[in-house]
């Protein structure tokens with residue numbers, strides 16, 4: 001078997017614990033073996049057959065697999081990921097969600113549909129149990145005893161990549177980190193194409209290894225471990241003509257509770273790196289702004305949150321000061337015009353409102369510039385300059401390039 005990434009034997013613990021920690025910190029991904037007591041190979045094969053049959057459904061039926069959360073449903077190849085098609089099933093361990101998914105795709109004869117439902121249900125539960133077991137081991141490796149991810153839902157993404165001689169070396173999925181805590185990937189047994197980037201920056205090709213599974217650690221693992229676990233950047237690239245099919249199961253963040261590192265992992269040597277956040281806020285930020293490479297975490301970095309807060313506080317103070325200096329304002333029309341401006345989609349409303357206030361203060365300042373004492377003006381000008389620098393820094397942290405509105409596919 002060709003192993004290019006670390007291999008973890010799930011039956012050999014604590015023997016494999018050191019290896020698991022090293023793989024999680026340096027690679028953010030590893031292959032697991034000896035998990036059949038939870039997810040038998042026969043069930044993996046059955047699920048693969050089901051997935052192939054779903055992908056053969058007509059387009060009109062497939063598109064009934066609508067989003068339950070943003071980006072969770074059917075995806076047809078698009079401008080961003082032109083050689084990728086996918087189904088999604090949010091909350092894959094729940095039989096209600098599986099039933100709803102199957103009912104929408106109810107295009108096959110009754111007998112077959114029942115079998116499909118049963119196999120997806122069994123696979124969803126087994127793979128969820130596996131993610132709980134791996135999550136527990138990751139917690140133990142960090143010295144935590146009673147870790148549970150039970151309230152963290154999971155999601156399937158069924159990926160199909162039609163690789164042809166014409167698209168060799170093109171991206172099936174562009175480089176990204178996963179939105180998950182961890183992802184369990186059942187590879188195509190024949191066609192490779194997955195490439196992972198080690199923390200050191202080295203790019204490694206992952207060859208198929210039938211009967212094993214790949215685990216990728218996502219953005220939430222980086223946050224939850226307070227920076228210890230690496231959210232692996234990866235992509236799928238076309239290497240050889242053929243239909244490549246993979247099944248990814250993502251362990252997502254909790255619905256209600258905040259995502260945050262347990263207090264035991266926050267020390268004076270390693271202070272908290274991210275403010276606690278709702279998974280939903282992170283998910284929307286990632287999906288709507290097409291942030292692939294862990295950048296969706298930027299607004300939640302403690303450092304970013306502090307800068308944005310500083311800008312807001314300083315901006316408010318500055319406005320007060322300048323308006324106080326020039327209280328005989330005669331340019332209300334200008335100010336009203338500024339108030340009417342709409343926040344662009346890619347700028348946070350909070351930051352935009354501060355920018356509007358500062359703009360108003362600038363207008364007041366400019367109009368009265370002639371009338372005031374020069375020394376006072378120089379001081380105000382200096383403050384504006386400092387503030388401008390801060391705003392630029394904060395904008396770079398919370399504002400993101402437009403990606404054409406499509407959103408990322410591969411979670």
Ligand SMILES: O=C(O)CCC(=O)C(=O)O
Pocket residue numbers: 157159173178185193194234236246248409410411
């Ligand atoms: O298909 C693969 O090998 C990887 C899939 C993936 O990265 C994803 O769905 O996020």
Ligand SMILES: [Fe+2]
Pocket residue numbers: 176177178234410411
């Ligand atoms: Fe991925």
